[in-house]
Amino acid sequence: MKRMSRLALSCLMIVVLIVLSACGTKEPKEGTSTPNTGNTPAASVGNEKAEPVEITMVRENYADVKYLSGESIDKNAVSDAYEKELGIKIKNLWVADSTQYQQKLQMSISSNDIPDLMFVSMPQLQQLIEADMILDLTDIYEKTATAETKAYLTGDGGNQLNSAKHQGKLMAIPSTNSPYNSASHVWLRRDWLKQLNLPEPKTMQDVLSISEAFTKQDPGGSGKSYGIALTKALLSEGAFMISGFFNGYHAYPGQWIKDDSGKLVFGSIQPEMKLALKQLQDMYKDGQIDPEFAVKDVVKENELLASNKIGITYGPFWLSAYPLMDNAVKDGVLVQDWWPYPIVSHDAVPAMTQVEMGVDGYWVVSKKAKHPEAAIKLLNKWIQAYEHPGETDGVYLLHNEEAQNYYKLNPIRVFSQTHNVTLGEVVPKAIESRDPSSLKGVEGPNRYGKVVKYLDGDTSQWSEWPISGPGGTFSIMYQYLQQNRYHINAFYGAPGPVMTEKKPVLDTKMHEVFIKIIMNQLPIDKFDEFVAEWKKLGGDEMTNEVNEWYVKVSQN
Template sequence: MKTTAVSLFLCASIVLSLAACDLYGADEGNQFSATYHAGDSKDEKDSNTYAHINDDGPFKKYEKPITVTLGRQGIAGNNLPNGDTLEDNEFLKYVEDRLNVNVIYEFSIEDVDDYNQKVSLAIANNSMPDMMVVNEQQFKEMAGADMLADLTPFYEAYSSPLIKDYYKSFSDDRVLNTGRIGGKLYGLPNTNIDGTYQLLWVRKDWLDKLQLKLPSSMDDVQAIARAFKELDPDQNGKSDTVGLLGDKQIVGDAEFFTFDPIFNQYHSYPKSWFKDADDNIVYGSTTPETKEALMKLRDMYKEGLIDKEFLTRKWQDNAALVSGGRAGILFAPWFAGWMLADSVKTDPKAEWVPLAAPLDGDGKRNVVPSAPSGTFLVVNKHAMHPEAALKMLSVEYEGIRLIDPKSHELYKDEIVSWLNYPLNVQLDFQDSLARDIPIYDKVLMDNDLQDMPARLIKRVNAILKNKKEPKQDITAFADSLAYYTGGAVTGTKEITKVDPIFYGTTETMVKKGTSLDKLENETFLRIITGAAPIEDFDKFVSTWKLSGGDEVTQEVAASLN
């Protein structure tokens, strides 16, 4: 995410970007407004059974104190109370006390670029601490330099069932395998959950005023954008409303206002890698389908169906159009509910609905799932206790997910970021968002919170409060609109996942990726806005190939062998 405002909404919802969410604290006590998920995916009532496991593995306390050293990214704007610090706080002490571990931070650096520079220096000097979280390129470099401990023999014995269940929820071990090299586990990857693709959010109260139906097709989207721009949907007698909002980034996972769903409707998947019908490896931004989608966007922009000023607007500008009642149709993920709720302050009758749209000719909303992982917890090859990484992570998540009753008292009734736990590794079930919807449905039906997982109590109370008194409490309304209304749509039958063949980064991507991305984005924007003819797309494809794209394609092919 590219703005602190967007990051705030992300941090209030799910685990997506450690760097972004360092800017803020958290909600619900420990975790990003925290999506606490504990327990077996088949039965939430058994969610607390993890806490009762008492074996010689993940929860076994060391008989004598041990010391582990960490290097980690700090927390910008940390909101710890009472003079607590990242190096001295209740979350850290909770892990230390349960395992008899003394954690020493060798370094803690807030700025992500400075942190990466420090990690690179540690790699160059072969001076890494016992543990730290690194990105993909750093992980591969450290593994290639034989700096990392092989965690294979420790994973089964020292990972809690919850940690294992998180990884198992991703089919075919596709997340855990990103931490394996040559069949050996050298890094514990974070997990990115499903559902961060864009939904179509529409002001239903405006549709009702204009006697329009909920959209499903691309034609419907265009008709509504046209009506919202031209027919005075707010009935204030002024020509002050816009059509579809846009963003100059054009596409991006978990982004607001981008045009991903329009590309996807044409079976175009920019910035992703696939195999075509002839089994050739293809970059999604260079396909004929992408050219077709660009022509559609060009036509829409020319007609004014897309906000004519989207090139110059920042994220905050678009959010202001929403809150000010000037925009009523946009693409954004489920957690946009927090932003959209602001419009109720201006117009209490504002009613936003999320939809899996536009659908393709087969009635499908095609989506590209998020990259399964992107960062890795690694352990120094010479660490005295490599298994401590798995034990600490296991204990930490008993606290983050409020499984251990003792964790309920940590910063009780205070908003403190979960990142103050020692290991800033984001883990969750792949379907974490969708699996909670039946719980909300049941609670709304019988108004019974008995046996409710502790992680959900605050959120469920917000949903119940909003049901009883709709829109009276904006915070409760926003939570309900995001977690419940928006979250439910991410699991609808129309959603069809189109899995890329490759998510990673190659050597040429690192060297030439910035220039290639710039070439792509500038060309696409010029085509959409009419500053360049559609024929420039073919020139872009040729230039992209000659400027490094062919090398990247070869590297992607080699990585799959």
């Protein structure tokens, strides 16, 4: 996963480094900022130069940030840029490494000693709201946020921004990101499909037939093949997460979904789960699943893929970068042709891929802050520079090899909810026409360039081909969006007391039962007994708690 993160996000880093360096003298593009949009220097009055507005923060000291000579988290090119362009000076009250940050932050909250601006988790946001320690940002956001900022934070239809609201009031700025990046795909050995003269999958029956053929006909010549990859994590986030298989049976494990009455129920205990588990059990009994999957992580299971023993796996858009890249290309030669396909359904109803909301935290402003509008101005500048790279000076940061991960020094950060999805519309077209003139920003042209290099013979760039190429994962993600095939978890609140206490135990039990059912150590009807036990051991109580939350947020 660490390797994946570097590969999948390397292009994003390039874009963001430009953002960090927003320290030039160029005027903003006409129409993107006016004196009333929050981009005017906070301390400017007429032509007089005023003292910068100071806002306090607490910060995490990231170990992977490599500073330029003479710079630190307290004073650097990033903080200098904000002071120069916006007249906002950042003062860190304290800085802690990642191992101590959360503990120290919680102590600050508990003692009611918080800075003007800080990054918190969902549970901490709820705690701060209940303690009346943070500011209602509704009016300030409405007046200060640019039109571009408002559009940027609602690209998902407003779900992420709504998660920061309490009783209709905007209490924080969500750390937005794409909810679509965790979409599932069926990854197949396309060379094996051709070798065995098998059709590309259009239905779940096609996937099952391909799995059987890969197992029985051993196209890799390994002597012992399996159909589909599973790991001990099973339904946890990861490279070989099998949730897309369950989605093909309209089951949504781990998610809260609406039932016919409009109430929320837990997806993992619904009848559709039983149907999918029965199918996996049948595949296991038929030898299509590695008998040791329950004790293997991604690295160990991937050894079977690398040695031509498995040709199907479910996974996210970046799977070609990790772990498939090292399997596919050996000594400059493509030896495994992996390719992604949309997840498929077992019936006539199209399969929806389950995704989470995509928010990993929130920026909050203290009620004691003297200049709360500064937080929104920082937000405006981040988005403006991120979306319009090249319109600001300071590009030296992009080329200075001494500086690393300076994007993390920004006081407030949000990321596009739709960027990769929209790339799925434009980059493949540019590749087909060999014309990148329509691609804006940095990431689109960068991904285009990698694919072109691959097509021109540079196999070191292969991992980008199944992502950005025509019919690749970005194209599929865009297709999912156009066809309304994303299934978002209906619960996005902080865990209540019951969930905090009961869910870890229930999840452990559920995982144990599901693994045993798949491995045929329990008959499939034990699923029904588990559901009854789940409800009795706190599941019903947790469901009531979730629905109480749902009623409240529905009234916002």
